[in-house]
Amino acid sequence: MDFSLSSDQELIRSTARKFIENECPREIVRELNRSEKGYDPEIWRKMAELGWMGLALPEEYGGVEGGMIDLALVMEEMGRGLLPGPFFPTVAACSFPILAFGTAEQKERYLPPIAGGEALWSLAVTEESGSNEASGIRMQAKAEGDVYILDGIKLFVPYANMADSLLVAARTSEGLNPREGITVFVVDPRSPGIEIDLLLTTAGDKQCEIRFSRVSVPKANLLGEADRGWPVLELIQQRTALLKSAEMLGGVQAVLEMTTEYSKQRIQFGAAIGSFQAVQHNLVDLFNEVQGLRYLVYEAAWRIDAGLSELSAFPLISMAKAKANQVYQRTCVDCMKLHGAIGFTEELDIGLYHLRTRANLALGGDTRFHLDRIAESWS
Amino acid sequence: MEFRFSEQEERFREEIRDFVKAELPPDWALGMFEEGDSDEEWAFIMSISKKLSQKGWLTMTWPREYGGQGASGWKALVYAEEGGYWGIPGTGMGVSGVSWVGPSLILFGTEEQRRKYMPLIAAGEPDGVWCTGYSEPNAGSDFANLRTQAIRQGDEYVINGQKIWTSAAHQARWCWLAVRTDPKSRSKHEGISIIIVDMKSPGVTVRPIRNYIGNHHFNEVFFDEVRVPVQNLVGEENRGWYQLMRSLGYERGGVAARSYGHNKRVLEELIRYADGQGLTARSEIRQELADVAIDIEVQRLLAYETIWKMSQGKAPTFEPSRDKVLNDEILKRLSTVGMDILGPFSQLRRSGRALKWFRDLGGVCSLYWNLIGMSSAAGTEFTQKNIIGQFGLGLPRSY
Known part of the structure; x- marks a missing residue:
């Protein structure tokens, strides 16, 4: 048993913290939230130089061949600094399924540009039901000769407005078990028949609606096997749940630290409010x-x-995400209240964290979804 | 980072499981209390203490010269975890002996005291059973407010006063007693000393306290002109409070691991039973069990973290309090959902003509009723949170 970070991991953490503090202070976060792109290509380029996009990818695809802990540490710092951008959809959601399920050619073609910071990806799974379950995937993909024809609507696709490629889950056959008959495609968002609209979110992060109208996708663009897309989605589910939990961990630590500090400074009734048990407990x-x-x-x-x-x-990942969901929401709400009325103002950073609560809960699976996954692991 | 035990530690885990199979009855149920509910239970518990001692496990972390094995914190953690999971009784020698009397004597005792008292505990002897006299009627959470007095007269201390909520006092040979030796000290924290009292001394009276469901675990202990040789003072006179504070964290290191083992077992029993009754199909039951399962894994990780910090030579400060708050919360949730799962059967006692209808499920019935009182032992939730606030978050004192 060893609970310590290695010296390399300590370095990853401190580098990431310093980088985000310097490159993306809160004024920039606010500015990017208001911007159309939702990220700064210059910061993105520097992140690629630090090797972040390929941190957990093999060297042969331009990666650094680090581990999931390394990547989690970087995500944690992103959560602490509220760094906006397409890192999560590109790296957490899309790079790992390509690595695990892609053909040699697909890996060769798609992974080095991800690692190099040249390609942005996003994941289009959620639809009108808003559900993470397989039954929520209703979008149709029909085989016609060498292509599949995709029809339907995808929602809450992060940073699709900037994406170079999409992973899209669609239904290629109907069976009794909703986990069967799903296929995952690599789709070029500039294909004819695709329309993308920005959804206006409370957090200002960029999420999109994508409408597919007779979009033709070559059969060579299947990721994994036809009708057997569920394991691909499972892997995506697990990586996104884990890495979103890491990001949320960074956020709650920041919120807790700023509130603890505030409770030491703020004087009422002649004493720091942190000395009152109601606040302290x-x-x-x-x-x-x-x-x-x-x-x-x-x-x-x-x-x-x-x-x-x-x-x-996997049960531990579900535990992490369910816990992250509960703790993130509770920490943000309680800490805003502990600040009193000032916590409710636009001026303070704490509100920025809370505005992200709903996106954080949805991405990688909500609490009830994960509690059921934990229960599934018992049988 | 590395979240697994060494092969050696895993082999030791198997050894403990073999011991459980050989020495505990096949229907051995989880019990909450080290002291047992009757004389027969106590005799059985002591017989297991003896066997644990023969294995060298009872006081494994102590130095060899005082009956220990100099075992690592990790080995002790595996032992505590399995002890909790299987409900191995007799691991504490009346709670105090193994957990804090021995370790405190190593820190503050004289060589003579170590040689006299520690081997008796390590041997699992009835004369190695201890109780601890800290709480008093007016010194609960504010434990430094204690009044029991020890006045030095020549080569002896003369003790007068009363202790309360004393676990195992009716079984103990010795009392680890906190007393006031300087009534004129400037602050209440000064002037406290630790004195070892033979429970057979004239003037010591133990009176049982029955709790609201009829169990006897706690006692009142009265000291009336009890004479104790000055050699029984532990450490420095009037420095008892500071000694206690220093040894407190170390004393509680293994508690969280035992609790984790216990809770994991209870959860497993609840899931098995609920599944059998078709109750896991109900989402509110399934999700509550899953939610508690998360906190039990958290408890495991935090218990390990505490031991890890200690293995790095860091003295724990707020961690044992954190681990206790979490454990109380888990026990509350486990016992509540457990009783809900049992439904009307949750009302039955373990005895009587309708015993065939009694369903225990990892002791949740006992847990549900006793937890309310047991959670205040060794510091209420509120006292623990004061400690965490001060030492974990660096906040000003709140009381």
């Missing part, structure tokens, strides 16, 4: 939760790095 509850979340995330990441079976990692 509330902070303690959050502090305890954050410590638990931290090790759920790290151990889940470690299980993947240690090459233990996906089965061993």
Whole structure:
């Protein structure tokens, strides 16, 4: 047993923290939230130079061949600094399924540009039902000769407005089990028949509606096998749940730190409000939760790095995400309240964290979804 | 980072499981209390203490010269975890002996005290059973407010006063007693000393306290002109409070691991039973169990983290309090959902003509009723949160 970070990991963490503090202070975060693109290509380029996009990809595809813990540490710092941009959809959601299910040619073609920061990807799974379950995927893909014809609507596709490529899940056959008959495609968002609209979100992050009208996708663009797309989505589910949990961990730590600090400074009734038990015990509850979340995330990441079976990692990942969802929401709401009325203003950073709550909960699976996944692992 | 035990530690885990199979009855149920509910239970518990001692496990982390094995914190953690999972009784020698009397004597005791008391505990002897006299009627959470007095007269201390909520006092040979030796000290934290009292001394009276469901675990202990040789003072006179504070974290290191093992077992029993009754098909039951399962994994990780910090030579400060708050929360949730799963059967006692209808499920019935009182032992939730606020978050004192 060893709960310490290696010196390399310490370096990854401190570099990431410094980089984000310098390159993307809160004024920039606010500016990017208001902008059309939602990210800064210049910051993105520097992130690629630091090797972040390929941090957990093999060297042969331009990666650094680090582990999931390394990537989790970077995501944690992104959550702390609220760094906006397409890192999550590109790296967390799309790079790993390409690595695991792509043909040699697909990997060769798609991964080096991701690692180099030249290609932005996004994931189009969610539809009108808003559900993470397989039954939520109703979009049709019909085989016609050498192509599939895609028809339907995808929602909440992060940064699709900037994406160079999309992973799209669609239904290629109907069966009794909704997990069968799903196929994952690599789709060029500039294909004829695709229309993309920005959804206006409360957090200002970029999420899109994509309308597919008789969009033709070559059969060579299947990721994995036809009708057997569920394992691809499973892997995406697990990587996104884990890495979103890491990002949320960074966010709650920042919120808790700023609120603890505030409770030491703010004087009422002649004393720091942090000396009042009602305030102090509330902070303690959050502090305890954050410590638990931290090790759920790290151990889940470690299980993947240690090459233990996906089965061993998956309940822990679901535990991490369910816990992250609960703790993130609670920390943001409680800490805004602990600030009093000032916590409710646009001026303070704390609101920026809370505005991300709903996107954070949805991406990688909501709490009820993951509680059911944990229960599934018992049988 | 590395979240797994060494092969050696895993082999030791198997050894403990073999011991459980050989020495505990096949229908051995999880019990909450180290002291047992009756004389027969206590005799059985002591017989297991003896066997644990023969294995060298009872006091494994102590130095060899005092009956230990100098075992690592990780080995002790595996032992605690399995002990909790299988409900191995007799691991504490009346709670105090193994957990804090021995370790405190190593820190503050004289060589003579170590040689006299520690081997008796390590041997699993009835004369190695201890109780601890800290709480008093007016010194609960504010434990430094204690009044029991020890006045030095020549080569002896003369003790007068009363302790309360004393676990295992009716079984203990010795009392690890906190007393006031300087009534004129400037602050209440000064002037406290730790004195070892033979429970057979004239003037010691133990009176049982029955709790609201009729169990006897706690006692009142009265000291009336009890004479104790000055050699029984532990450490420095009037520095008892500071000694206690220093040893407190170390004393509680293994508690969280035992709790984790226990809770994991209870959860497994609940899931098995609920599944058998078709109750996991109900989403509110399934999701509540899954939600508690998360906190039990958190408990495992935080218990390990505490041991890891100690293995790095760092003295724990707020961690044992954190681990206790979490454990109380888990026990509350486990016992509540457990009783819900049991439905009307949750009302039955373990005895009587309708015993065939009694369903225990990892002791949740006992847990549900007793937790309310047991959670305040060793510090209420509120006291623990004060400690975490001060030492974990660096906030000002709140009381």
